[in-house]
Amino acid sequence: MFTFPGSLGRDAAMAAWTWAVRDTSGDLVSLDGVFNGALTGADFEPVATEVALRMRAGLEQAGKDPDAARRLKAQMARDDHRELLVTAISALRHRSLLAKAQAFGKATNAITDDAALQTALQSMPLKDPQLAALLFQAAVGKVANPARLITAVIKLAGGATDAAIGRAGFSPMIDAYLAHAQNQLHNLQLLGPFADFDLVCRSLDRFHRLVRALTGYIEFSRGSRATQVLSALTKHVSDRVEPRLKEVAVDVNQALRRPREGADRLDDDRLLAAVNGVYLLSAVRDSRDSLALNAVFDQAWSQTGQALEMHAQRIIEHLRQAPGDALGGARMDATIKMAEIRFNADYAETLRRARLAAERRS
Numbered sequence: 001m002f003t004f005p006g007s008l009g010r011d012a013a014m015a016a017w018t019w020a021v022r023d024t025s026g027d028l029v030s031l032d033g034v035f036n037g038a039l040t041g042a043d044f045e046p047v048a049t050e051v052a053l054r055m056r057a058g059l060e061q062a063g064k065d066p067d068a069a070r071r072l073k074a075q076m077a078r079d080d081h082r083e084l085l086v087t088a089i090s091a092l093r094h095r096s097l098l099a100k101a102q103a104f105g106k107a108t109n110a111i112t113d114d115a116a117l118q119t120a121l122q123s124m125p126l127k128d129p130q131l132a133a134l135l136f137q138a139a140v141g142k143v144a145n146p147a148r149l150i151t152a153v154i155k156l157a158g159g160a161t162d163a164a165i166g167r168a169g170f171s172p173m174i175d176a177y178l179a180h181a182q183n184q185l186h187n188l189q190l191l192g193p194f195a196d197f198d199l200v201c202r203s204l205d206r207f208h209r210l211v212r213a214l215t216g217y218i219e220f221s222r223g224s225r226a227t228q229v230l231s232a233l234t235k236h237v238s239d240r241v242e243p244r245l246k247e248v249a250v251d252v253n254q255a256l257r258r259p260r261e262g263a264d265r266l267d268d269d270r271l272l273a274a275v276n277g278v279y280l281l282s283a284v285r286d287s288r289d290s291l292a293l294n295a296v297f298d299q300a301w302s303q304t305g306q307a308l309e310m311h312a313q314r315i316i317e318h319l320r321q322a323p324g325d326a327l328g329g330a331r332m333d334a335t336i337k338m339a340e341i342r343f344n345a346d347y348a349e350t351l352r353r354a355r356l357a358a359e360r361r362s
Contacts, residue, residue, distance in 0.1 A: 002229050004179040006133025015076045016088040024054040052092035059085050101135040105142030117152045126169030136176040146213035161219045178229050181210040190244040197276040201283035208287035238292040248277035249303035256311040264327050278338045308339050316358045323359040
């Protein structure tokens with residue numbers, strides 16, 4: 001995917017760390033401690049500055065020695081390894097500022113006055129793009145409402161164009177938004193019985209907030225890198241979600257339908273898949289302006305609603321005939337839960353009353 005100033009991908013960070021420990025700082029950091037997870041931040045802190053200095057020296061040596069350069073490139077396994085190592089070294093050197101930047105990002109959530117927020121943003125090292133990139137990457141992760149910072153930056157820049165924002169020194173913040181939006185892809189793992197749909201839904205919401213903060217307020221130049229990144233990220237996120245979205249109505253039908261043959265039973269796995277799917281459907285509805293899923297979503301939304309209404313009527317009719325049926329009651333509970341997500345709380349309450357009426361009438 002894309003690289004951004006001030007950020008390191010997981011693979012790049014691990015490669016940089018492995019190189020640093022093996023080639024420059026083996027006497028300072030226990031290799032066994034690194035790979036078995038025993039090394040803590042407190043253990044590393046006393047030697048962190050020296051590790052950064054040795055990494056810089058190793059990088060400088062690679063710039064002079066072709067053999068060292070080839071070994072370093074082979075270990076990092078990427079062409080932009082020098083830029084990534086510079087970022088890693090800078091992060092180590094400024095590690096105390098990263099914690100302060102995170103605190104800054106969290107503090108902006110409590111600033112209600114626009115002028116105070118603008119003043120706070122101007123406290124960032126805007127004249128040092130490399131350091132600003134690091135700090136904005138750390139800060140943005142703690143910002144609850146990304147759009148609010150963007151509107152403050154636009155006022156400071158005196159215009160909503162990306163060029164005006166760049167002249168004001170806030171391009172690193174735009175890069176940080178893009179990097180954090182891309183980072184949500186890591187959490188969009190929707191396959192398998194142990195997929196964390198709560199995390200998926202939170203990541204979709206975060207992706208939407210970051211993307212809408214950019215596309216909803218900033219006028220990007222035609223063909224700019226930011227527009228290319230946004231287009232690619234939208235496609236990647238949508239491609240991750242689309243296959244699972246198409247299965248929601250099918251899962252609901254399979255989970256709530258009584259077996260045609262044999263003893264009645266409730267498939268807990270299918271029921272969980274159905275509930276998770278409806279939660280995903282709701283998350284996509286709230287984030288659809290930042291996704292390319294309108295046609296697929298509309299179909300899944302409609303089919304799921306129809307399926308829930310149909311099964312609700314069938315289960316209520318069944319409960320009229322067999323009010324004490326535990327499996328029928330469990331299906332109705334699941335239907336009500338999914339209906340509340342798909343429709344609203346009022347509709348779910350209507351189903352609860354219909355269920356009680358059916359059981360009393362019997």
